[in-house]
Amino acid sequence: MKILAGRLFDSESLEFISNQVITVSEKTGLIQRIEPLSEEPHLDFSSPNVIDLRSQTVLPGFVDTHVHLFLHPYAETSWNDQNTQETIVERTVRAVNHAKATLLAGYTTVRDLGTEGAEDADIALRKCISGPNALTPGPRYFVANRAIAPTGSYGPKSNIHVGKEGVEGICGVEFADGVDECRRAVRRQIGAGADWIKAGISQHRDYYRFRSRVAGVSKKPAATSMMTFQGDELKVMIDSAHQYGVKVAAHATEARTIKTLISLGVDTIEHGTAMDEACLDVLSNNAKDVFWIPTLSVIYTLRNAGADWAYLKDLFNLALQKGSRMACGGDTGPFPHGENALEMKLMTRLGADWKRVLQWATLGGWECVRSLGWEGKDGHARFLKVTECLEGREDVGDNEMPFGILKQGFSADIIATKGDFEKDFEGAVSAANISFVMKCGRVYKLDGRSLC
The missing domain is CATH 2.30.40.10 (Urease, subunit C, domain 1)
Incomplete structure (x- = not known):
């Protein structure tokens, strides 16, 4: 041809x-x-x-390095209700439709960073949209299965059984505590077929609201930005994944946490909305060239009038000046699949050279999502x-x-x-x-x- x-x-x-x-x-x-x-x-x-x-x-x-095919826009249904009121069958059918819309929008590759309560359905979906005889159309599909998070740091949560994780057995992540459980979770997910490991390092915003509502006495603990895993837990997850040739993505926001993650060898930082200039210096000058995925789109879509977006705009411009390594990933799902290009549009609106943005969305996307088998001397x-x-x-x-x-x-x-x-x-x-x-x-x- x-x-x-x-x-x-x-x-x-x-x-x-x-x-x-x-x-x-x-x-x-x-x-x-x-x-x-x-x-x-x-x-x-x-x-x-x-x-x-x-x-x-x-x-x-194009490559979108941060999607959630099993989510649809929060303007239609909240994250909590998608987890607790939509069956896995319904969510999988939606994901099939999302995969097709994504492909037809020109995105031939995506990295899905968590099924958010849909258990292991991403691994099954990957089989259905991969290879020359795919059952249904979709992009090249890198999956992280379920994000790994420590007990008490993620939703959904019940108002009745406040000491239990999830609602009727539905959890947005896989919980792991301590070095042994963290190692086991990584091994289980890779054994099940995960291309990536995603570690949920920061508390989930929906959980902030739950904790504040239930406690009723102080909003400060609920809204505190903190590293929810301990250092030895993070190290064993990153080391274990790398031993198997699998990279690690970290959902992280605040500066101290991100500097710790970079020192431990993490591969990508997702969001990073509370980084400061010193943290950007570490990110931009580390020997491993860690990728920052700023997910401008999801912040712009959900909170474009808030302080998060105002701070992120300044942070992104500073990252451009420092030459931070970036790829395009919008956290697509909370806003419509098929509109993935919003991330590229926002990058150029905030001052990035459009040719560089095209590179981040193509070659940079592959360099970001590819396996460790393509890295180092052997990869070269x-x-x-x-x-x-x-x-x-x-x-x-x-x-x-x-x-x-x-x-x-x-x-x-x-x-x-x-x-x-x-x-x-x-x-x-x-x-x-x-x-x-x-x-x-x-x-x-x-x-x-x-x-x-």
């Missing part, structure tokens, strides 16, 4: 290249080569194996060999395929937009202008119409 690109975005150099032909293997789903259109003088434009995108801009599929050697071997890679699995770059040997996760990035960046990344979507060599959207 050949794709004709009028303009092609190079996510490494941040340059646009005109009039290119991308040859894709339908057998392996890999990009076989990219060359100038002028070098294919006998191309049959009428062939069904030729996709003409010469009037559009072609780029790697593996990266260099990608372009040398174009056959026999079908069995590595969806989540070990390299993507995020339009380059020989990489997965053909390719999208196109009718929009003009220079004139209207926000329009160009909007789902309505994404006219073409291919994941691993299979076309899911063509001429703006869904094929699935």
Whole structure:
């Protein structure tokens, strides 16, 4: 199959290249080569194996590094009610719809950081949307199963049985206390198939409200920003996950906690809304290049008039000045799936260069979500060999395929937009202008119409 690109975005150099032909293997789903259109003088434009995108801009599929496919907007149903009043069957059906909407919006990869009460349903969903014979359309799907949190730090909570975790057995996370339980939780989740481990380091906002309401005497303890795990618990979770080649994401907000996490080798910081300049210095200058996922979208959507958003805007601008390593992850779910591009739009509104944002949403997304097998010296050697071997890679699995770059040997996760990035960046990344979507060599959207 050949794709004709009028303009092609190079996510490494941040340059646009005109009039290119991308040859894709339908057998392996890999990009076989990219060359100038002028070098294919006998191309049959009428062939069904030729996709003409010469009037559009072609780029790697977008990556949302922080989603919750099993949640839908809180404006429709609160987080608490989704957990306690919607069955896992209903939530899974919704997740299937969310996966399709996400893919058709141009997001060919997502990292799901917790089912939020839907137990292990993400692992089953990943099986259904992965591989060449997927049961239902969806993005490349990295899953964290259930976030791990210490007892007493997360909802939902019952007003009647205040000393018990969850409501009728439904918990938003997996609880673990002490070194042994934390190690066991990590091993259980990886054994079940988790691609990532997510540690819930900060108290959940809904739980703040519950605790304040039930105690009735002091709001201060409920609203205190604190590290809920102890240092030895965090260390054993991170070390255990890394032993198995799995990365760790940390839901964390305050500066002291984040500096501790970075020193322990965590891989990504989610939210980070209460960091200070000293913390940003540690984040921006650590040897491991920890990713910060600022999740601007969820803060903007739910609390854009509040102090959190005002502080986050200043924090993001400071991070830009310091060169913090970032990727695009909106915490999509509390706002609608398919509107994932809001994160890119907000980044540019707050001053980020739009080409850099495109890189964070493509190549940066892969560098963020990929396994530890792609890191370090061995990972670098593996990266260099990608372009040398174009056959026999079908069995590595969806989540070990390299993507995020339009380059020989990489997965053909390719999208196109009718929009003009220079004139209207926000329009160009909007789902309505994404006219073409291919994941691993299979076309899911063509001429703006869904094929699935």
